[in-house]
Amino acid sequence: MAKNTKVSITVIRRLPKYYRYLSNLLDKGINRISSAELSRLTGFTASQIRQDLNNFGGFGQQGYGYNVEELHKAVAKILGLDREYNVVVTGAGNLGNAIANYGGFKDSGFNIVGVFSRYRDKDNTHIQNMKVRPIEELESFIKENKVDIGIITTSKENAQAVANIYVKAGIKGIWNFAPVDLVLPEDIVLETVRLSESLSTISYFLNEENNK
Amino acid sequence: MAKNTKVSITVIRRLPKYYRYLSNLLDKGINRISSAELSRLTGFTASQIRQDLNNFGGFGQQGYGYNVEELHKAVAKILGLDREYNVVVTGAGNLGNAIANYGGFKDSGFNIVGVFSRYRDKDNTHIQNMKVRPIEELESFIKENKVDIGIITTSKENAQAVANIYVKAGIKGIWNFAPVDLVLPEDIVLETVRLSESLSTISYFLNEENNK
Numbered sequence: 041m042a043k044n045t046k047v048s049i050t051v052i053r054r055l056p057k058y059y060r061y062l063s064n065l066l067d068k069g070i071n072r073i074s075s076a077e078l079s080r081l082t083g084f085t086a087s088q089i090r091q092d093l094n095n096f097g098g099f100g101q102q103g104y105g106y107n108v109e110e111l112h113k114a115v116a117k118i119l120g121l122d123r124e125y126n127v128v129v130t131g132a133g134n135l136g137n138a139i140a141n142y143g144g145f146k147d148s149g150f151n152i153v154g155v156f157s158r159y160r161d162k163d164n165t166h167i168q169n170m171k172v173r174p175i176e177e178l179e180s181f182i183k184e185n186k187v188d189i190g191i192i193t194t195s196k197e198n199a200q201a202v203a204n205i206y207v208k209a210g211i212k213g214i215w216n217f218a219p220v221d222l223v224l225p226e227d228i229v230l231e232t233v234r235l236s237e238s239l240s241t242i243s244y245f246l247n248e249e250n251n252k
Numbered sequence: 253m254a255k256n257t258k259v260s261i262t263v264i265r266r267l268p269k270y271y272r273y274l275s276n277l278l279d280k281g282i283n284r285i286s287s288a289e290l291s292r293l294t295g296f297t298a299s300q301i302r303q304d305l306n307n308f309g310g311f312g313q314q315g316y317g318y319n320v321e322e323l324h325k326a327v328a329k330i331l332g333l334d335r336e337y338n339v340v341v342t343g344a345g346n347l348g349n350a351i352a353n354y355g356g357f358k359d360s361g362f363n364i365v366g367v368f369s370r371y372r373d374k375d376n377t378h379i380q381n382m383k384v385r386p387i388e389e390l391e392s393f394i395k396e397n398k399v400d401i402g403i404i405t406t407s408k409e410n411a412q413a414v415a416n417i418y419v420k421a422g423i424k425g426i427w428n429f430a431p432v433d434l435v436l437p438e439d440i441v442l443e444t445v446r447l448s449e450s451l452s453t454i455s456y457f458l459n460e461e462n463n464k
Contacts, residue, residue, distance in 0.1 A: 052456055056449035060431060083433070119452045120459035138350035144431075144448060150455075189454060213454040219272060219356075221295070229457040231450050236356060237268035238443050240331045242401060242425040243362075244264055245441040247332030 047095045054092055055119055057082055062112040074105035124149040126185055130202045131193035132157035132172045135217055139191055140170060153185050158198060178202075182209035189213040196220040259307045266304055267331055269294055274324040286317035336361040338397055342414045343405035344369035344384045347429055351403055352382060365397050370410060390414075394421035401425040408432040 061081050065073060075086040082089070093111075096118050116122045127150050129140050139145075140152050158175045173181065181187070182205075190206035192199050192214065199218035206214055213229040216222055219237075224230055273293050277285060287298040294301070305323075308330050328334045339362050341352050351357075352364050370387045385393065394402070394417075402418035404411050404426065411430035418426055425441040428434055431449075436442055 052453060053449070055456070056446070056452045059452070060449070118456065120455035121452060123459075125455065125458075134350040134353045138346040141346045142447075145451065148448060148452070150451060188458060189451075213458050215451060215454060229454050231454050233445070233447065233450055234268070235354075235445065236360060237265070237272070238445055239357065239362060239401075239427060240268045240271070240333060240360070241264060242427060242441050242443050243332035243337065244267070244330065246337075246400060246425050247335075 051092050051095055054084065055115055057084075058089075058092075059112070059115045059119060059121070062108055062115060065108045066112055071108050072105055073108055078106065121148055124151060125188040126151055126153045127189045127191060128152070128154040128156060128178070128182060128185075128187050129191045129193060130156040130175065130178065130206075131195075131198070131218075132159075133193060136191075136193035139193060139217075150189065153187065154181050156181075158194070175202075175205075178205050179209045182206070182211060187211055189215060192216045192218050192222075194218055263304050263307055266296065267327055269296075270301075270304075271324070271327045271331060271333070274320055274327060277320045278324055283320050284317055285320055290318065333360055336363060337400040338363055338365045339401045339403060340364070340366045340368060340390070340394060340397075340399050341403045341405060342368040342387065342390065342418075343407075343410075343430075344371075345405065348403075348405035351405060351429075362401070365399065366393050368393075370406070387414075387417075390417050391421045394418070394423060399423055401427060404428045404430050404434075406430055 058078075061078070075089045078084075078089050079086040084092070096114070113122070127145070129136050129152060132140075132155055136155065136157070140155050145152070152170070155170050155172050156175050156178045157172050182190070187209070188211070190202075190211045190213070192202050192206075194202055196218045199216060199220050200222055203214055203216070203222045203224060207225060207228060212227070214222070214224065214231070216230060216232040217235065219234065222230060222232070270290075273290070287301045290296075290301050291298040296304070308326070325334070339357070341348050341364060344352075344367055348367065348369070352367050357364070364382070367382050367384050368387050368390045369384050393399070399421070400423065402414075402423045402425070404414050404418075406414055408430045411428060411432050412434055415426055415428070415434045415436060419437060419440060424439070426434070426436065426443070428442060428444040429447065431446065434442060434444070
């Protein structure tokens with residue numbers, strides 16, 4: 041992550057977990073929770089939870105615990121989940137298809153407004169109900185549709201070129217699935233999902249005995 | 253990660269990055285690299301690189317650097333990428349489809365031998381060229397096909413039940429994409445990919461100014 045921030049990235053990466061558990065509690069109609077209970081659920085210590093949430097103002101009350109709805113709303117606001125985002129996907133292979141069609145993102149306010157591909161032939165002009173557009177239209181589309189986030193599901197060879205178009209067109213957040221380290225200006229937020237690396241962590245542990 | 257190991261998880265998580273860069277060097281026909289060059293490529297310090305690789309025996313030679321092919325082979329062995337794995341996918345939605353059809357896993361020795369779904373209707377009996385099997389056959393299939401790794405791409409509601417079948421049938425490694433914290437025996441290797449959490453890290457940083 042290129043940006044500087046006063047809150048450590050470790051704390052920020054814990055927030056979505058709080059958010060997920062708070063959403064589950066709300067679904068169950070639970071409106072009040074102690075930091076001890078929240079600790080049992082999340083696996084974080086009660087003192088860590090208090091510290092984490094104090095970074096953003098502290099939402100608990102001594103002797104009462106947390107109001108789930110308020111805390112959920114506050115964490116949503118911190119995570120920027122209280123607004124909507126326009127998102128494009130470039131790379132219309134299996135992974136791009138999966139991402140473009142995953143309902144969970146839309147429910148969280150991430151609206152896929154366009155899917156783009158370099159390899160758009162007659163068999164590949166639609167992903168389910170969405171038109172796949174040629175890469176040549178990407179830059180103007182981003183500008184016209186005020187796109188906030190660009191997803192990259194291309195091959196590693198094409199990923200940097202797509203990222204460059206995203207940046208040129210004014211996108212500030214990039215979610216990259218290609219197995220490559222993108223070079224980007226400092227003010228661009230980059231998250232890279234490394235699927236192959238996650239999988240090889242499993243194979244490492246399955247073979248750990250052999251390495252001793 | 254439940255397993256205890258002498259090498260820290262931080263080091264292990266860096267190994268796939270070395271492996272990726274070494275693969276790229278091999279593809280380019282580069283056979284020798286100094287730790288300084290490897291440092292420039294990976295962004296790790298030269299001293300960190302030496303320390304990391306020393307955990308597994310140390311492969312460099314003073315004044316020569318690393319032999320890329322040997323180091324690549326050694327890291328592959330450490331990561332368990334020198335053998336093949338039988339893998340099943342449960343959950344035949346968009347994400348399961350993408351995972352089952354992603355060629356990169358097969359190239360690394362992860363062979364998808366079966367795809368399973370609870371919701372197998374007449375429109376959903378095949379993923380491209382692979383048959384989607386009913387969940388009732390999962391346990392016996394795992395045993396008969398010596399399956400090593402089970403992938404979970406179901407809803408969060410069904411993920412634990414699928415994990416329980418995996419464990420009962422003898423699977424030792426689970427790659428989970430469902431947004432839930434699975435409860436598993438200590439000897440099972442679990443990697444959870446949290447797509448929504450990765451995405452909300454982007455939205456956090458895009459809205460960081462508002463939180464100050």
